[in-house]
Amino acid sequence: MSELPGIVVMGASGRMGQMLIREVNAQDGARLVGALERPGHDWIGQDVGACMGGQPLGVIVSDDPLETMAKAQAVIDFTAPAATVAMAEIAAQARAVHVIGTTGLGDDDLAKLALAGRHSTIIRAGNMSLGVNLLVQLTRKVAEALDEDFDIEITEAHHHHKVDAPSGTALMLGEAAAEGRGVDLADVSDRGRDGITGARKRGDIGFHAVRGGDIVGEHDVMFAAPGERIVLRHLATDRAIFARGAVKAALWGQGKKPGEYDMMDVLGL
Ligand SMILES: NC(=O)C1=CN([C@@H]2O[C@H](COP(=O)(O)OP(=O)(O)OC[C@H]3O[C@@H](n4cnc5c(N)ncnc54)[C@H](O)[C@@H]3O)[C@@H](O)[C@H]2O)C=CC1
Numbered sequence: 001m002s003e004l005p006g007i008v009v010m011g012a013s014g015r016m017g018q019m020l021i022r023e024v025n026a027q028d029g030a031r032l033v034g035a036l037e038r039p040g041h042d043w044i045g046q047d048v049g050a051c052m053g054g055q056p057l058g059v060i061v062s063d064d065p066l067e068t069m070a071k072a073q074a075v076i077d078f079t080a081p082a083a084t085v086a087m088a089e090i091a092a093q094a095r096a097v098h099v100i101g102t103t104g105l106g107d108d109d110l111a112k113l114a115l116a117g118r119h120s121t122i123i124r125a126g127n128m129s130l131g132v133n134l135l136v137q138l139t140r141k142v143a144e145a146l147d148e149d150f151d152i153e154i155t156e157a158h159h160h161h162k163v164d165a166p167s168g169t170a171l172m173l174g175e176a177a178a179e180g181r182g183v184d185l186a187d188v189s190d191r192g193r194d195g196i197t198g199a200r201k202r203g204d205i206g207f208h209a210v211r212g213g214d215i216v217g218e219h220d221v222m223f224a225a226p227g228e229r230i231v232l233r234h235l236a237t238d239r240a241i242f243a244r245g246a247v248k249a250a251l252w253g254q255g256k257k258p259g260e261y262d263m264m265d266v267l268g269l
């Protein structure tokens with residue numbers, strides 16, 4: 001039997017799930033040992049490679065996370081908040097690394113993940129790409145260097161299927177900007193203005209979400225002052241960048257102590 005870490009992909013039929021199946025399968029350093037979908041999904045019981053329209057991969061899509069995780073050293077989960085919280089407990093029982101790309105998690109969900117993280121290795125990030133994680137660092141630095149004469153506005157654009165706003169990435173960028181300024185994001189966050197809002201409050205961090213077509217993911221952080229503007233921008237054109245980061249995280253997490261980690265830890269940024 002191979003010693004390579006066995007990885008389960010959760011949400012196998014999803015936009016990210018299919019990308020992840022391809023990425024794990026293409027890796028020399030890992031093996032695909034499971035594919036999960038929600039109960040009732042029409043891929044259940046079929047080979048995941050065939051479902052994706054390619055060669056069979058010898059992995060049958062299952063809706064039984066307990067059984068599937070028994071063979072795994074890691075699970076990569078880009079699904080939905082309730083599914084991710086449920087998986088956190090199962091991954092902890094299986095002593096498997098839980099890589100979480102799911103966004104839109106609420107405070108209650110995060111509290112449950114923190115509990116699970118006492119017993120398991122969780123690596124979670126609203127964006128797993130190298131470029132965005134660098135942009136987060138740049139945003140913190142620029143916010144630190146500038147005072148509140150510079151208004152910070154974060155704009156994100158995504159495909160029309162996306163269900164959460166602001167995006168996980170926009171929130172990461174907002175947290176970094178607030179940290180750079182030495183303030184709490186919750187105190188200065190101003191989301192999606194509408195109507196007679198009054199003039200902009202000095203020190204606020206604004207968020208705006210665009211949804212349309214097949215946009216993979218675009219993020220701008222604008223620092224606007226009288227007479228000048230700085231705009232930091234990341235454009236994603238291929239979901240493979242997120243999948244690559246997630247597989248890297250699953251391998252990096254092997255043998256790490258239980259706890260909650262993020263992509264900064266994985267990438268050493
Ligand atoms: N952190 C990152 O780098 C990125 C995060 N995302 C996030 O990943 C999540 C998924 O995005 P997409 O792939 O575009 O969505 P999607 O809707 O295409 O895929 C989600 C999949 O999860 C499945 N699912 C739902 N509940 C399940 C359960 N209990 N067990 C197993 N599977 C279940 C669905 O059936 C679906 O196939 C979103 O929260 C999105 O924001 C997306 C791209 C990058």
Ligand SMILES: O=C(O)C1=N[C@H](C(=O)O)C[C@H](O)C1
Pocket residue numbers: 103126127158162166167168169170216217218
């Ligand atoms: O839903 C998506 O597609 C994406 N979600 C993540 C987010 O919420 O920031 C990451 C990426 O932008 C794509």
